[in-house]
Amino acid sequence: MNPSKQKGTAWESLIVGYLREHHDPTTHRNVQMGAKDIGDIAGYYLHALEAKAEKEIKLPSYIAQANREAVNAGEPFGCAVVKRRMKGVADGYVVRDVATDVRLMNRLRDAEALLEEYAFEAWLEHDAHHREAA
The missing domain is CATH 3.40.1350.10 (Trna Endonuclease; Chain: A, domain 1)
Incomplete structure (x- = not known):
């Protein structure tokens, strides 16, 4: 090799x-x-x-x-x-590329909005678990 x-x-x-x-x-x-x-x-x-x-x-x-x-x-x-x-x-x-990143962020945003709307307590836990600064 x-x-x-x-x-x-x-x-x-x-x-x-x-x-x-x-x-x-x-x-x-x-x-x-x-x-x-x-x-x-x-x-x-x-x-x-x-x-x-x-x-x-x-x-x-x-x-x-x-x-x-x-x-x-x-x-x-x-x-x-x-x-x-x-x-x-x-x-x-x-x-x-930016187009791919925007599609990814849109999917994430939409999925989190659904979770927040239909399972608010689960969304709060999810948000707290993943909210860490860069």
């Missing part, structure tokens, strides 16, 4: 470990599908995730690739998780 491939595989494995611990224990690396690639990692809720660990960061191509792979995977959102040099997974970057 070439060094670039090893670096990418290591980054994917670190992301999977982080997501298993902090998000979804069923997160896993995908088998590559060629022309109909479905992203590098499955298990990031509603997303096709493209992992990138390159010296030169090329956001336009990462986002275009993640969006294509989201379509292939049947997921509504695509994002790239980009390694930050000399930092761990938690300090990496999750990148998506």
Whole structure:
């Protein structure tokens, strides 16, 4: 295996470990599908995730690739998780285009409005649990 491939595989494995611990224990690396690639990692809720660990960061191509792979995977959102040099997974970057981010925020806003309307006590608990400053 070439060094670039090893670096990418290591980054994917670190992301999977982080997501298993902090998000979804069923997160896993995908088998590559060629022309109909479905992203590098499955298990990031509603997303096709493209992992990138390159010296030169090329956001336009990462986002275009993640969006294509989201379509292939049947997921509504695509994002790239980009390694930050000399930092761990938690300090990496999750990148998506503004249109995708607005669709995601609209979905979240609408879901929370429904929860607040139909189960106010549950919404209060949910809001308190997730309300932490950046």
